[in-house]
Amino acid sequence: MSAETAIPIVVGVTGHRAVPEKDRAAISAAVREELKKLVALCPHSPFIMLNSLAEGGDLLCADAAEELGIPLIAVLPRPLEDYQGDFSESAKTRLKHHCARAEAVFTAPMMEPLPPEGSTRSFRFRQAGLYVAEHSHVLLALWDGGPGTEAACGTAETVDFALNGSCSTSLGLSPRSGANEAVIHIFTPRGEASEEAAGTVHVLGNWEAVSDLLRRTDDFNSGARKATPEASRLPEGAGDDNVLCRMERVSATAGQLSRQYARRFRRVLALLAVAAALLTFAFLLYDEAQAIWMILVCGVMLLAAWGCRHYAARSDCHRRYLEYRALAECLRVQTWLRYAGSRVQAARLLSCTQQEETAWVLAALCALSIGKEPETKHGIRSCWIDDQREYHRQAVKRAEKKLGVSENTVRIALILSVVLYLSAVGFELLCGGLFFRPIFPITDTELCRTVLKILLGTISAATLFVSNYYGRLSLPRTLSDHQRLERFYGRMSALIERYGQTEELLTLLAREELTENGNWCSYQRDNRPDISL
Numbered sequence: 001m002s003a004e005t006a007i008p009i010v011v012g013v014t015g016h017r018a019v020p021e022k023d024r025a026a027i028s029a030a031v032r033e034e035l036k037k038l039v040a041l042c043p044h045s046p047f048i049m050l051n052s053l054a055e056g057g058d059l060l061c062a063d064a065a066e067e068l069g070i071p072l073i074a075v076l077p078r079p080l081e082d083y084q085g086d087f088s089e090s091a092k093t094r095l096k097h098h099c100a101r102a103e104a105v106f107t108a109p110m111m112e113p114l115p116p117e118g119s120t121r122s123f124r125f126r127q128a129g130l131y132v133a134e135h136s137h138v139l140l141a142l143w144d145g146g147p148g149t150e151a152a153c154g155t156a157e158t159v160d161f162a163l164n165g166s167c168s169t170s171l172g173l174s175p176r177s178g179a180n181e182a183v184i185h186i187f188t189p190r191g192e193a194s195e196e197a198a199g200t201v202h203v204l205g206n207w208e209a210v211s212d213l214l215r216r217t218d219d220f221n222s223g224a225r226k227a228t229p230e231a232s233r234l235p236e237g238a239g240d241d242n243v244l245c246r247m248e249r250v251s252a253t254a255g256q257l258s259r260q261y262a263r264r265f266r267r268v269l270a271l272l273a274v275a276a277a278l279l280t281f282a283f284l285l286y287d288e289a290q291a292i293w294m295i296l297v298c299g300v301m302l303l304a305a306w307g308c309r310h311y312a313a314r315s316d317c318h319r320r321y322l323e324y325r326a327l328a329e330c331l332r333v334q335t336w337l338r339y340a341g342s343r344v345q346a347a348r349l350l351s352c353t354q355q356e357e358t359a360w361v362l363a364a365l366c367a368l369s370i371g372k373e374p375e376t377k378h379g380i381r382s383c384w385i386d387d388q389r390e391y392h393r394q395a396v397k398r399a400e401k402k403l404g405v406s407e408n409t410v411r412i413a414l415i416l417s418v419v420l421y422l423s424a425v426g427f428e429l430l431c432g433g434l435f436f437r438p439i440f441p442i443t444d445t446e447l448c449r450t451v452l453k454i455l456l457g458t459i460s461a462a463t464l465f466v467s468n469y470y471g472r473l474s475l476p477r478t479l480s481d482h483q484r485l486e487r488f489y490g491r492m493s494a495l496i497e498r499y500g501q502t503e504e505l506l507t508l509l510a511r512e513e514l515t516e517n518g519n520w521c522s523y524q525r526d527n528r529p530d531i532s533l
Contacts, residue, residue: 004246005229005253006221008048009214010367011038011070012136014129014158015057016143016188023189023198024060027142030186030199031064038138039068041211042218044225048073050136050370052108052128053098055091057142057155057188062098072098073370074105075131077124104242106372109343111166122153129158130166134176135366137214142188145202159183163205175347176366178205180213180359209359216360220254220324227253234339235383243371244338250368251331258324264317268308275305284457289450318528322521326354327361329517333510334365336384341377342506345369349511354518381496385509389489392482399479406475417459424452474527481520488512 019027039047049065049072051058065072076083080099084092099105108128115123133139139162141155148156162183165174183204187196230252238244279301286294312318334346347355347365355362428434431442432449442448492509499505 004046005224005227005249006044006046007217007224007250007364008046008367009038009042009138009217010136010370011035011047011049011065012132012139012162013049013051013058013061014132014139014141014143014155015054015061016155016190017054017056018190019056019060019142019188020190020198026197026199027057027186027188028060028064030201031061031140031142032068034140034184034186034201035064035068035070038214039070042214042221044222045218046221047071048103048367048370050075050132051098052076052125052132053095055087055095059091059094059098060142061140063094066098066101072102074099074102075108075128075370076105077108077128078121079107080105104371109373125153126157129153130161130174133158133161133181134174135370136162136181137217137363137367138210139181139183141183141185143185144188144190144194145185146190159185159204173348175350175355175362179209180355180363181205182207182210213360213363216323217364219320220257220327220360220364223257223320224250224253227256230256234335235378238339238378241338241374241376243369244335244374247331247335247338247368250364251328251335254324254328254331258321258328261315261317261321261324264315265312265321268312268317271308272305275301275308279305281458284454289454312528322524323358323361326358326517326521327364330361330365330514331368333513334369336380337506337510338369338374339378339383340380340501340506341374342503343373344503344507344510346510346514349507349514351515351518353522354514357521377501379501380506381493381501385489385493385496388513389486389493392486392489395482396479396486399475399482403475403479413459417456420452420456420459424456427452474523477523481516485516 035047047070049061049070051062051065051072051074053059053062053074053076062072080095084095087095108124108131110119111127111130111134112123139159141159141162143155143159146156148154148160161174162176162181163178165177185202185204187194187198187200187202189196189198230249232238232245232248233252234244234248238248279298282294282297282301285291286298330346330350337344337346345365347362347369350362425434427448430439432438432445492505495505
């Protein structure tokens with residue numbers, strides 16, 4: 001993969017090795033048609049075909065992808081020198097051709113513990129099938145729909161991995177299933193007579209959910225095209241790892257887009273809060289000062305609030321702000337794990353809630369991690385842990401400042417409210433005849449009362465503004481989050497200094513970050529712009 005800022009839509013492939021010659025044209029046409037539909041659904045996204053290039057269905061799909069200009073990544077069951085021995089001469093030529101044009105060629109990593117008999121041929125094919133199923137947005141299956149064989153490494157098993165995941169992986173429970181991945185089943189007979197025509201298409205899995213996942217990915221890619229490139233945050237020496245560089249660039253782009261939508265979200269909150277405060281003030285003038293024309297101002301404020309809410313809904317700024325932040329954080333964690341030389345997959349550390357709520361982020365993690373396993377280990381204490389500790393230390397100061405402004409405003413409003421209340425009580429005692437005849441009678445008592453009511457209402461409106469705006473920012477929770485994470489990174493720095501950079505500590509570090517990010521997204525979802533302000 002080239003170091004771009006877009007998330008590739010990954011089309012995985014599995015297929016029978018024996019494709020009847022008489023059916024090849026119909027099956028090939030069906031493959032091309034389905035690929036065209038996917039490209040049309042995601043016009044702003046690059047596509048990648050993930051293919052093991054086995055003779056038969058795999059090579060047929062690779063040929064179709066080449067015709068349509070779709071790049072290829074080859075994940076082979078065994079090293080190419082050994083693998084090509086399975087092929088006929090004509091198929092071997094096509095295998096080498098596609099390997100030559102592929103953006104990357106590598107042997108599928110071990111997704112499961114080795115069986116007692118060791119790394120057999122069937123076991124290696126099974127690992128490739130698991131890898132393709134887990135790292136694809138959509139799986140093309142050239143399949144007769146029948147059950148698998150005892151070898152448990154064929155097309156039927158790969159389809160099952162895509163629809164149900166696998167519980168036997170050594171890296172943890174597979175995060176992919178038919179809930180967030182679809183299988184496009186292109187009927188491929190295996191020689192025997194069949195009532196169904198070759199090339200007939202069936203869609204398995206939750207296609208509605210996967211379509212939404214693809215649209216959200218394409219939406220991100222559309223925005224990523226307009227983003228300003230940022231300097232790499234990776235230390236020197238990481239540039240030779242294309243997978244690492246791409247993840248880092250997409251993470252940076254996601255962070256940039258998240259900040260843009262966060263600014264829109266906060267502007268909407270501010271405008272809604274201002275509209276609510278002005279509406280309260282205008283109604284007071286209409287009701288108490290008999291300023292009849294203020295009823296028009298009330299209407300304008302209601303219209304302004306509705307316009308803000310409509311803009312927020314149309315721009316989808318709140319969802320994009322949160323989900324792009326989630327993507328940026330997840331990719332940042334995966335980037336540092338890879339930089340550390342770890343095999344830990346961030347996608348497997350996400351909670352079930354995170355996997356469900358942001359399925360497109362999960363799929364993006366899987367798609368962007370495609371490639372050879374990391375070959376070099378780097379120390380991450382200074383560039384990951386210490387940098388994050390310093391980030392949260394500075395964030396604590398910023399959150400304390402914002403919280404201080406909010407609390408001071410509320411405190412001032414409370415003091416003014418008490419002063420105005422006491423003034424009103426004093427006025428009524430001395431001038432209004434609350435309990436006895438006025439000591440200081442005045443000619444226009446009602447005018448004074450009206451002024452006091454408006455002043456008290458104005459303070460209430462100001463308090464309403466503060467509670468609506470700063471309350472939606474969840475400042476106390478934000479502050480406590482940053483304080484807790486600052487302490488956590490301090491502890492992790494001490495543990496790594498004492499015990500070294502172990503896989504256990506890296507897993508703990510990654511899981512804690514992802515959990516915190518998931519919690520943050522969860523409570524921020526409740527703060528979406530609402531006209532009830």
